[in-house]
Amino acid sequence: MTYCVGLKLDRGLVCMSDTRTNAGIDNISVFRKMFIWETEGERSITLMTAGNLATTQAVISLLNERSKPAEDRGAPSILEAPSMFQAAKLVGETLREVIRDQSGIEGPQADSPFSATLILAGQVRGGEPRLFLIYPEGNFVEAADDTPFFQIGETKYGKPILVRAYDPAMSFEEAVKLLMLSFDSTIKANLSVGLPLDLHIYEADTFRTGILRRIERDDAFFEAISSGWGEALREAFSHLPDYSLT
């Protein structure tokens, strides 16, 4: 499994992904699930992947190949898509193409063992920062004020804290803290999600890759947040009134 979250804030976009992949619980590897395309001063696009690793790697490879200058490549490039909407369309079509090629099946593809789901976040000059969730069928939805974040992979354990503490006006520092708590809840409950984590903070209207970090297994801040949150939760719990049995 996998866990990735994209947050849309007033001041930009924050993406976090884990790196664990597994084929059975005795075959665990570390693979990057966050990929960035950039034309400095013009666009920065982040893609996060969940699902069949062969599928997502093929999608990334195709997007990479097609973004390299070559006279005969023909296919449109993610570095040339005129808007984030067109970039999402391109990525969605690439995903559908890969799943169709691997499974040999036309039509709905969410149930295919070759399935995958993607989060696309970024900004192209001339537009706002935008956040998309892309389905295996190649179609996609965009984050709006009512649904300002997307999760893919093992999404349930880490959702309650996002729902409760997300605020579009929050700082990047707070947003990273929130994401770490959401990942910590997931990692504590599910072996298929694991450190290290990849983080990309894109600041609106900079049109370049922002802060990129890899949060390693022994990251002091992550450990402090994880243990601090356990204490804070128990403290908050003890301050709520107890149920009355009488």
Added chain:
Amino acid sequence: MTYCVGLKLDRGLVCMSDTRTNAGIDNISVFRKMFIWETEGERSITLMTAGNLATTQAVISLLNERSKPAEDRGAPSILEAPSMFQAAKLVGETLREVIRDQSGIEGPQADSPFSATLILAGQVRGGEPRLFLIYPEGNFVEAADDTPFFQIGETKYGKPILVRAYDPAMSFEEAVKLLMLSFDSTIKANLSVGLPLDLHIYEADTFRTGILRRIERDDAFFEAISSGWGEALREAFSHLPDYSLT
């Protein structure tokens, strides 16, 4: 879907179940998922159900029929099982029998559309309070010190708070508060789990039904816990250190 939790505490057993059933999201009903058998002074046994409603109702009906005195009923009764272990065995066999009859399939039954999963909690004189999770195949596992609670149904959203705040020494009042928080996290995230909730608190060595409550949609304590928890979480969140970007 459904959400039920059974907690094993030092002082007894606490069970909570929701009441929402749905066949599609436009066909929602309220059905009790908690059932109690009692012989006062001798045993109190609580059963909670998740899965196919026809299956779980048939299981309950069979257990009820067979617990009524009748010369020719033949099958063993949950009111006569000599121990909680034997009661779990009986319930497991009844569940397997129902799924096999409905699906016509022998062998593993977890994938059957007629599948169901049960939590059995209680105490029979001569033994300790015990808590079991019963699978569609009729086999079961028992809660031990390392895994002191069981969840069935939509279990993921409400697990992180249970993992963080459960303590076997907690009071019944605290335990109900904890369960309400776990249910609140689930209800906020998933439409297929809903109020009202059923609650049974069994105090160890009383051998009789304990406190039984139905927590209705407008329950003042539940609402206070739900909103108080949102504030407490945001407060706890704000007191944790922010991530440093520098």
